[in-house]
Amino acid sequence: MVKISERNYVSDDGRATITCPHCGLTRQARVDQYRGRKHTIKVNCSCGLSFPVHLEFRRMYRKQTDLKGTYRILSSGGGGGQVAIKDLSRSGIGFTVSGVHSIKIGQRALIDFTLDNRKQSRLQKEVVVRSVDNNLIGCEFNSHQAFEKDLGFYLQP
Numbered sequence: 001m002v003k004i005s006e007r008n009y010v011s012d013d014g015r016a017t018i019t020c021p022h023c024g025l026t027r028q029a030r031v032d033q034y035r036g037r038k039h040t041i042k043v044n045c046s047c048g049l050s051f052p053v054h055l056e057f058r059r060m061y062r063k064q065t066d067l068k069g070t071y072r073i074l075s076s077g078g079g080g081g082q083v084a085i086k087d088l089s090r091s092g093i094g095f096t097v098s099g100v101h102s103i104k105i106g107q108r109a110l111i112d113f114t115l116d117n118r119k120q121s122r123l124q125k126e127v128v129v130r131s132v133d134n135n136l137i138g139c140e141f142n143s144h145q146a147f148e149k150d151l152g153f154y155l156q157p
Helices: 149-154
Strands: 015-019 026-030 040-044 050-056 063-073 080-088 092-097 108-114 122-133 136-141
Touching (some): 015 050, 063 092
Antiparallel strands (some): 015 026, 040 050, 063 080, 063 108, 080 092, 108 122, 122 136
């Protein structure tokens, strides 16, 4: 079994550069049709090897984190609870919730968390839920909110 190759970033025109891990053949492929649906695809090389490729459609750097926080649903349905923040970017946040939840795509929520920087910066961000995969929730920050300088410094690689 071949491991998943490194992330293949998709260009603005919907192309990814894919290299066979066996023979080294490099090709550009149109992959825009997978945007929003499928991020790991199976590629068949002319050398005979079939291998998985992970497509990365994100435009912003995403930092892996291990932060604690809370969420509160602002739109219909209500609810809230504890979250474990798994990643952050300038435009969004990924977190897990424990136990049963009723979070749905399109709901608005307020996320409250503290960065593990020197200042222990506390942030409250209004978000829109963009993906729900069991207990893994992906959200986009409300574009009308001001960008926090502390978050910008925190996200520097």
